Amino acid sequence: MDDVRGAVKPANEKVISPAVIKRLPRYYRYLGDLLKNGVVRISSKELSERMNVTASQIRQDLNNFGGFGQQGYGYNVEFLYREMGKILGLDKTNNIIIIGAGNLGQALANNQEFASNGFSIVGLFDVNPRLVGMAVRGVEVYDIDMLEDFVRDHEVMIAALTLPKSKAPAIAEKLYSLGIKALWNFAPVDFNLPDDVLVENVHLSESIMTLSYRIHSRN
Amino acid sequence: MDDVRGAVKPANEKVISPAVIKRLPRYYRYLGDLLKNGVVRISSKELSERMNVTASQIRQDLNNFGGFGQQGYGYNVEFLYREMGKILGLDKTNNIIIIGAGNLGQALANNQEFASNGFSIVGLFDVNPRLVGMAVRGVEVYDIDMLEDFVRDHEVMIAALTLPKSKAPAIAEKLYSLGIKALWNFAPVDFNLPDDVLVENVHLSESIMTLSYRIHSRN
């Protein structure tokens, strides 16, 4: 195994490190900006200067997925942008439901950037009767009791959890039992679910606490 | 330098790695939950099982800041919780302003968790005249033109940027020139500011893209 000859292109089986995965969307964003600005080609060196990383890291990262560049030339921006989009799964339909239609849930539903990257909010859910029936950017807020039926009838990829900490674990388990593929969790709690469901946590309190740490530990 | 004898306790000068800093708030959260549940003492082993990390890592991390435990006993939950709070600067006043009073800005202003950890939202700012004058949880929304005066008259530590990408860089520079200590940036853009201002980015699009990657690269 790992024979140089055999390695010509199994490609798919390659395990990508978490550190690399976390950097991919940032490359994608920079490439999109370059494309919008009419830049046709870019070298790892020039991109590294814009992004404040090393050129070496860029080349290493990209080469996990194949050789997208050309010696003496660099990378074609549009081609690389598209390829990165495919790698990130943005060419696929990514339907999202949002559990909890408060400010945060509505903020996600209103976010234009998700929409323009192939993510589609297909429904919001809440327990609050004053929110149920409302529409956020044309997407309806349903009663949480409709969740089961809705997930059965629609191809939902991701559930965003923007509800109180106290209610999050039970809903997470329910969603797992309904076969949801991934949870995007904004509640300040960790779930204990089997790892056939993917979980991405956005712990805002933890984010601001690291900022507080850095402010107060300044020397 | 780094003489073993000399190392007895300069303590303050110790450089803490980013990896460690990022984990601190999570320790703090688990300790707070334990405290609320009446747990008096905990060993690194037991905590490691709850948190899904190694006991070794917990002991290494904590020992960056001092010896909080006791051999044969473990750690006193309340004591460690308080100490972590101090390390994170949560015992200090952390005044925050929010630039952009849309859904996301309001979500932050409404977040109870920040308040209970010593963060205090002291003002929101927006260009939209329909939002100006409103109050979110008792905090007023000011016209963005009031920003300069406000920052001069109040001790603002952190500015949260929850405004459109297009307007973020200019506001960031303005805040920098007003001497703000730290930016908590939710706009999908990176700033190029001198490093005497701290920046913590929350790039939600990047977060959900890594989730998309993981969903679609599943083998």
Next chain:
DNA sequence: TAGATTGTTAATCGATTAACAATC
């Protein structure tokens, strides 16, 4: 062709885990 820049291997650096003596 000559110059530029990639793809990739090797070297370095940093972070995590293991191990155990110190000690409560």
Next chain:
DNA sequence: TAGATTGTTAATCGATTAACAATC
């Protein structure tokens, strides 16, 4: 005291950077 568990050093593992031959 004996048992438990820390604090800390040493070993391992993984990620980043440097270097350069391959090649456009």
